[in-house]
Amino acid sequence: MSDLVFLPAYQLAQMIRDRQVSAVGVLNAYLAQIAKHNAKLNAICTLDEDNARQRAKQADEALSKGENWGALHGVPITVKDLLETAGLRTTAGSMSLKNYIPQHDATAVSRLRAAGAILLGKTNVGDLAGGYQGLNDVFPRVNNPWNLDCTPGGTSSGGAAAIAAGLSPLDLCSDFGGSIRQPAHFCGIYGLKPTDRRVPTTGHIPEAPGAPRCMRQMLTVGCLARSIQDLVLCLQLIAGADAAQPDIPPVPLDSPTDKILQNRRIAWIDEWSLYPVAAEIKSAMRSVATKLAEAGIPFEPWIPNFDFTAAWQTYYELAAYTLTYAQSLTVGDIRKNLAFLFRDGTQGDRDFRKLGNIAGIGLPISLNPTLKGYFEALTERDHLTTQMDKEIAQWDAWLCPVAMTPAFTHRERGAAICVDDRRVPYSMASGAYVVPFNLTGHPVVVMPIGQTQNGLPIGLQIVGKRWREMELLAIAQELDKAIGIFQHPVGY
Template identity: 60%
Template sequence: MTDLVFRSACELAGMICDRTLSATELLDAYLVQIAQHNPKLNAICTLDEDSARNRAKQADAALAKGENWGPLHGVPITLKDIFETAGLKTTAGYMPLKDYIPQQDATVVARLRAAGAIIMGKSNLAELGGDFQSTNSLFPQVNNPWNLNYTPGGSSGGSAAAVAAGLSALDFGNDIAGSVRQPAHFCGIYGLKPTDRRISTAGTIPEVPGLPVCLRQMMTVGILARSLQDLKLGFSLIAGADSRRPEVPPIPLNSPSEKSLQSLKLAWTEEWPEVPISAETQQILQGVLRKLTDAGIRMEEPASFDFSKMFELYGRMAAYVNKYAQPVNRHTIRHSVKLLWRTATQGDKELRRLGNFSRFLPELLNPSLKGYFETLTERDRFTAHIDSILEPWDAWLCPVAVTPAFTHRPSWTAIDVDGRAYPHGVANGAYTMPFNLSGHPAVVIPVGQTLEGLPVGLQIVGKRWREGDLFAIATQLDSIIGDRQTPQGF
């Protein structure tokens, strides 16, 4: 049954539909895998076994009567513990929410249930989704299935670890700075950050329940999976307009252009000059470049953007949208001061100028409506600039992070990269934050491993609202450079 839990969600759904496999049998296989491996990974923080068993039995009974609930009929999945689930604890790893049981599903959850998915439980994360590791005050830290001494990333680290280790067929997270893409890269799986406002965020945290909806920019719902086909399926089920979030437009998934590999025009950026990637990551990406060049694909360096200004704009934007998302109390103040102090004092001095979030204290302590609108206007200009950079290209290929997974460490401490100390946010967010700021969709595919056996991913950035093209291009590229493997021992 071990092989079964590593099959794609699409394949499993097909097996259940044609009744070569029952939903109950599949759930049992996942529960065995969870019982065996979750104690060392801490990927799943809340398991809802009884409800999942009842739902699996109902799924089998429905099929026996000729009823099909939808594309995920009877497939067990998990959800990052930021999605509100009616009747099931939702904590976001935040102590004041340790006993919070929502009365209503998040829009994404409701749509997945309507598609026939069985929600087994919730996956572990960084507290309130606020770190590039996955630690919080309620549950043990999440470990990377490739090496338990390493982080799976964050904030969707539990989601990525669960999918990589075969504890779940599919998982859904959120991404405001790379929280889906960096864990996918660290754990050797596929990840999607869609176009900004493509998927409703209704019923998601880090806005603590009862507070205003502040994260109306840059925050997206994302997907973690073991195949691009699963990403595409999951996206098709949850994207679209929602009366709970009127700003989500009713834009359908576009039909891909069906260009051949050789007719694609791809932009290639091996690294931002201001933030060099590790030598080992660079070596793997150079191997990817050779494979694509040998396949006859045209790639060139695209036009550039001012990285320093981008990072400053992202920081100001993040300060404004997060200002009122959490209550002001001793816990959040202590947490914020620690983050600001470490970004201001740790890491190479030149790089620290980029990642020093303490310079945004004016926006945090004395925000102004005028300042917020000025920042939004600058963001619009940046989005238009990235649109113009991408205009000649079908997609833009670039790294996901400066390094592969790193060893566990206190939150927001510096990371050594070939003898140079990188501030935590720069090492982990420099290659993902630009596309949260601009709102462009991006897919991560696994493309290789380091000598220590740690996965490395590649980020494929598409044009806004053109996820159909992005999936088609990523699928063609994956057939040449994709390298998803199963962690040893799982």
């Protein structure tokens, strides 16, 4: 293993600029790591080796002439297989797109390339952005590098596994219902879900190619990395207005204040009452509280006066409306989705099933969507966003769990998940703590804070104010010094 493959992207970029290492040398180190480990992880589903080698060579030649392409000059990156890449297969994990080669890059991909990044390959996903595992019919199942019997989460499955195992330093990905945050938590890495509409989603699947643009709320493009600094760098490069998506506002990134953590107002909670978390996650969250106290960082236990039940229901109402028109489903896809809804609605504790009720929410909308119903759901979203804005205004950041469990063993989509001695419906176990912030659009950073007794990672969410990502990331950097526990899995 080369030490290069576990260095953060920003440091690799500096080393390449300073001629301490060549872009070709960095690329070779990653290709060797991929050759050694990807067969058991299935993290990278499409490798663009020839073009990457050519581009790395050009990067070194450019530097020798005094040319600098940008902040990521010569640094290899990966891109989630839901974001279009010109000339490189983009399948979204769907058999209907298994041979789809886009003519254009997604906007965020184009911006990273313009900053000098070298596209190494595409990372594996859950099919059509569905589910909390890396399962699809095009490529083999994605495995968690910490334990191959466990899922790395989803749908940014391959991206999280690749970052954790040193197959990539930076993965461009997306989050519609926790798809950045849950994999970051399951794989022990860092993730950023920006404010809704901070980063263009142009070129993201779904929508299916050629379909009308339906994903107008709750979907965000962000990143996975091994350091907060890389999240900062990536956001600075991909954020901003897009002529192809005129509802992305030209709002500049905020400037963080210089307040030290000891003068911040930090809220903390180890569990929401409706959604009990595993004992080892509660223990890790309480360890965070102890570390904060030892570092002299004030914090207060807090839960917002917020209707989480309404947020859950409204999220799935809007998701049903959106995906009804955004996905181009085959008969096989429809059968799989119905089987998933049946399992999710019939497995697990009865009280949790009644609380979740995804099939009861989504199926009537999918079968008979109405414009009035859609607007009513949007109106409720406005109310809940305002409610969360008002509640979180008093805090600089709020620390809370990411999911009810650490990484779970591979299973059929929709199969119940054990949270200590209770069986919880599949979607609730991984979605309860993340979908509220897709609904309200608040930015979230995930960072690793510890491990279970079986050596599986545990992360936490750091929730901030909308449109204040740079402030949130500055707080996360300071918190990382006090409570972060990043390490890569043994054997990589």
